[in-house]
Amino acid sequence: MADENRTPEYNDSRIDRTLLSPEAEQKLAASLTAELPEAIPYLPYLLQDLWELGSNPRHIIELLSEHAALSSDSRILDLGCGKGAVSVMLAEKFRCRVKGIDIFPEFIDYALVKAAEHGVSELCEFVIDDINHAVSSEKDYDVVILGAVGDVLGKPDATIEKLKNTLKPSGFIIIDDGYVAEGSDSTYHSRKDWMLFFVKSGVMLIDEITSDSEEMAKINSCNQEHIIRRANELKLLHPDKSDLFDKYIQNQQAECDQLKHDIIGVTWLLQSVT
Numbered sequence: 001m002a003d004e005n006r007t008p009e010y011n012d013s014r015i016d017r018t019l020l021s022p023e024a025e026q027k028l029a030a031s032l033t034a035e036l037p038e039a040i041p042y043l044p045y046l047l048q049d050l051w052e053l054g055s056n057p058r059h060i061i062e063l064l065s066e067h068a069a070l071s072s073d074s075r076i077l078d079l080g081c082g083k084g085a086v087s088v089m090l091a092e093k094f095r096c097r098v099k100g101i102d103i104f105p106e107f108i109d110y111a112l113v114k115a116a117e118h119g120v121s122e123l124c125e126f127v128i129d130d131i132n133h134a135v136s137s138e139k140d141y142d143v144v145i146l147g148a149v150g151d152v153l154g155k156p157d158a159t160i161e162k163l164k165n166t167l168k169p170s171g172f173i174i175i176d177d178g179y180v181a182e183g184s185d186s187t188y189h190s191r192k193d194w195m196l197f198f199v200k201s202g203v204m205l206i207d208e209i210t211s212d213s214e215e216m217a218k219i220n221s222c223n224q225e226h227i228i229r230r231a232n233e234l235k236l237l238h239p240d241k242s243d244l245f246d247k248y249i250q251n252q253q254a255e256c257d258q259l260k261h262d263i264i265g266v267t268w269l270l271q272s273v274t
Helices: 022-031 037-046 057-067 085-094 105-117 131-137 156-164 191-201 213-237 239-261
Strands: 075-079 097-102 124-128 141-147 167-179 203-210 264-272
Touching (some): 057 264, 085 124
């Protein structure tokens, strides 16, 4: 969703790319529809009008309200937290402690501002890091969240295993992703594929919420308008990189079209059983 009140200034991202291996950098770019790592320094500018990047906070709140007995003693880990929309809204709703991790310093700065605006600064911790590092060191959470970041942590079964390692016994995993019809030639997995990944990884599907395609199309259309405007500004500032920004817009539109016609967006609530 757009945050209309912000008056941005242009700077290349302050991201420390030494934190990323070449493979991780490529996966990071793909997860944000950039495709080319050369686009990474410009992503905070391109996405500056959006607060909610990826997961729908309201879906996550609904699932956890229904199935998880969260309290002020609960701890939630939000991996690839973006600008903190999910973290902030969860802290506000459940008054529990939430730790958000993202590689972009600009996103973390924005998350801190939003936590203060929502009165949950004392409940939210935001850290700049590669989530590949975080899953090796973060432990004993009640809930871990991974939203729409593709294969940044590996294939789905490997990703789920890494997420389980951050949890207390019987902890919950939230994965926000999508699936396609069986037999589709898309690179996305089918629902049957995901169910097999869950079984293989020792997690149980507790509940799920599928995205409303019409609502998603409206949100994506609005977001795309903001992104196109920012890309055109960058083309004026960097005419030698116009092809890069045009490619980013094309990739964004292609993903929006896929989500509208081919991919069923879904938020899964899983629980570790092994």
